[in-house]
Amino acid sequence: MxxxxxxxxxxxxxxxxxxxxxxxxxxxxxxxxxxxxxxxxxxxxxxxxxxxxxxxxxxxxxxxxxxxxxxxxxxxxxxxxxxxxxxxMKDKIHPPSSNEKKLIALRLLLLLSKNDIAEFHTELETLEDEADKDVYIRYPVMLERWLMEGSYDKVWKATTQRSEVPAEEFAIFADVSIANCGGTQNRWY
Known part of the structure; x- marks a missing residue:
């Protein structure tokens, strides 16, 4: 080509x-x-x-x-x-990616949906302070926290109300997160 x-x-x-x-x-x-x-x-x-x-x-x-x-x-x-x-190499490649944080957060959501909490936290450790600063990263971090606390009403609200979801790609995980609230492990598709 x-x-x-x-x-x-x-x-x-x-x-x-x-x-x-x-x-x-x-x-x-x-x-x-x-x-x-x-x-x-x-x-x-x-x-x-x-x-x-x-x-x-x-x-x-x-x-x-x-x-x-x-x-x-x-x-x-x-x-x-x-x-x-x-x-x-993000400091070398310009223009910077507008999708990097979104994709990292989606990876975190995938790990969460697979109930791979150990890998979720390993990935999260590499992000330094991003969990507090970035709207995309904050979303899966809060979902995981609420799931661990048993605050399923907060998970339900965050995954079913469009105003709570940071981007349309994140809504794809709503069914999986809701299934996890019920205690069943579900796949993404």
């Missing part, structure tokens, strides 16, 4: 995502990831073209968000793993 074709496909992906055509996104992503691999930017290095790294990160973020809307937790987890090195 030529550079021009790659850029065209990347724009098509962004347009499909903006139009909420997640099935189309799922078809556009694999060939784009192949090109990212061919350009040696699927895994970021300091020697990589930083502009291309921003494009690669944005493509992977669309992949992660698409996986959320398609309710594919395994695919979401793979995209998050691929994004981790990009987020580790």
């Amino acid at each position: 030529s550079q021009k074709s790659f850029e065209t496909r990347a724009r098509e992906l962004a347009s499909a995502f903006a139009a909420k055509d997640y099935e189309r996104c799922s078809h556009l992503l694999p060939p784009l990831k192949v090109v990212l691999s061919q350009l040696n930017i699927l895994v970021p290095l300091l020697s990589s073209d930083l502009g291309l790294l921003a494009v690669a990160r944005d493509i992977l973020e669309i992949g992660a968000l698409t996986a959320i809307f398609l309710r594919d937790d395994l695919l979401f987890s793979r995209y998050i793993a691929q994004l981790s090195p990009f987020y580790a």
Whole structure:
């Protein structure tokens, strides 16, 4: 795929995502990831073209968000793993990601929905003071706290009232959180 074709496909992906055509996104992503691999930017290095790294990160973020809307937790987890090195280099890649905190919070919600509390807290420890500062990160932290306290009415309100959910992607976890309130472990899909 030529550079021009790659850029065209990347724009098509962004347009499909903006139009909420997640099935189309799922078809556009694999060939784009192949090109990212061919350009040696699927895994970021300091020697990589930083502009291309921003494009690669944005493509992977669309992949992660698409996986959320398609309710594919395994695919979401793979995209998050691929994004981790990009987020580790966030001081070098410009413009900064507008989705990083949202995706990290969604990962925390996934861990919470799987009742993987140990991994949830391990991930949370890497976030320093973000739990208090960021609206996205604060949401799963509060849900986990309320679940541990047995404050199921607060969990119910936070997951079922649109005004309480920080972004539409978070609403996907409402059914799972509600099921956890009843003491049953539920999967994401």
